[in-house]
Amino acid sequence: MINFLDRPSLLSKGVYLQVPVRITLLDESIIRSNEPEEVLTYKYNKLGNRFIIPWRKIKGKLRRLVLEKQRYYNIEPSCSLKDDLCMQCPSCFLFGGTGETSSANVPYNILSRIYGETFISEQPAEEINPYTANAVSERDLSTGQALMTILTVPKETTFLGVVTIKDPTLEMASIIIDNLKRLTRIGARSVEWGRVKTEILGYHLSDREDLSAYLKMANIDVDFSCSGLQNETSFPSIKNSYETLNVQVKELIKSLTESN
Ligand SMILES: [Zn+2]
Numbered sequence: 001m002i003n004f005l006d007r008p009s010l011l012s013k014g015v016y017l018q019v020p021v022r023i024t025l026l027d028e029s030i031i032r033s034n035e036p037e038e039v040l041t042y043k044y045n046k047l048g049n050r051f052i053i054p055w056r057k058i059k060g061k062l063r064r065l066v067l068e069k070q071r072y073y074n075i076e077p078s079c080s081l082k083d084d085l086c087m088q089c090p091s092c093f094l095f096g097g098t099g100e101t102s103s104a105n106v107p108y109n110i111l112s113r114i115y116g117e118t119f120i121s122e123q124p125a126e127e128i129n130p131y132t133a134n135a136v137s138e139r140d141l142s143t144g145q146a147l148m149t150i151l152t153v154p155k156e157t158t159f160l161g162v163v164t165i166k167d168p169t170l171e172m173a174s175i176i177i178d179n180l181k182r183l184t185r186i187g188a189r190s191v192e193w194g195r196v197k198t199e200i201l202g203y204h205l206s207d208r209e210d211l212s213a214y215l216k217m218a219n220i221d222v223d224f225s226c227s228g229l230q231n232e233t234s235f236p237s238i239k240n241s242y243e244t245l246n247v248q249v250k251e252l253i254k255s256l257t258e259s260n
Contacts, residue, residue: 002205005169008093008248010256017168018211020201021161021180023053023119027194029153041125042118046218049125051153053186055116058161059095061186062114065179067091073239075246088253090175090245108256113168114176119161120213121153160213170234171241178238
């Protein structure tokens with residue numbers, strides 16, 4: 001039987017915790033075609049036309065949340081995104097980083113342990129109502145030359161996707177799950193994107209990635225309520241999880257840099 005790792009590992013041991021997630025839009029959201037990373041639509045052979053949210057959009061927000069809460073517990077509080085990763089904290093260990101390009105300037109890289117997939121709307125995107133508007137410059141509110149296409153995603157649209165934690169300890173899982181539940185907005189342009197509700201549908205521990213939202217919606221051999229679900233109450237508290245993982249990560253990094 002597959003189990004959580006006792007300690008975080010530098011080298012993969014081939015364990016995957018998969019967490020199916022449903023995101024519900026509480027506000028109508030806007031797609032602008034000149035900023036294609038916001039939300040898109042995609043035509044699937046089996047599902048037809050669907051709204052999709054690219055994984056990097058969700059991952060970026062999740063990473064921000066994990067880092068915020070870590071600062072609240074005063075763990076590497078100056079670690080920040082882009083060029084100022086500390087490369088030795090729970091957030092850097094979970095989401096990865098490149099040593100030489102961070103201000104920490106360390107001789108190692110960290111691979112992300114958090115994988116995801118495109119989130120797909122459960123409803124077909126039939127009610128797409130595109131119209132073209134003049135782009136308005138934010139600086140002077142004058143109407144520019146560029147035309148942009150605006151699509152709206154109706155409120156109450158729900159999206160399914162699976163978040164995967166590779167080689168998880170209970171502490172790593174606890175941190176990701178706690179912060180997934182705090183995901184109440186998506187995207188940098190929070191005003192336009194509006195609020196969301198994020199629900200965890202289950203936990204599935206395996207030696208492979210069994211689950212995917214696409215397979216589930218296309219009715220291909222996937223059951224989100226499958227056996228192997230872990231009881232959430234077995235996760236350690238969020239504060240303990242950060243503090244334990246922080247110590248473990250620093251030990252790992254120390255063993256890595258001393259052997260060089
Ligand atoms: Zn860090």
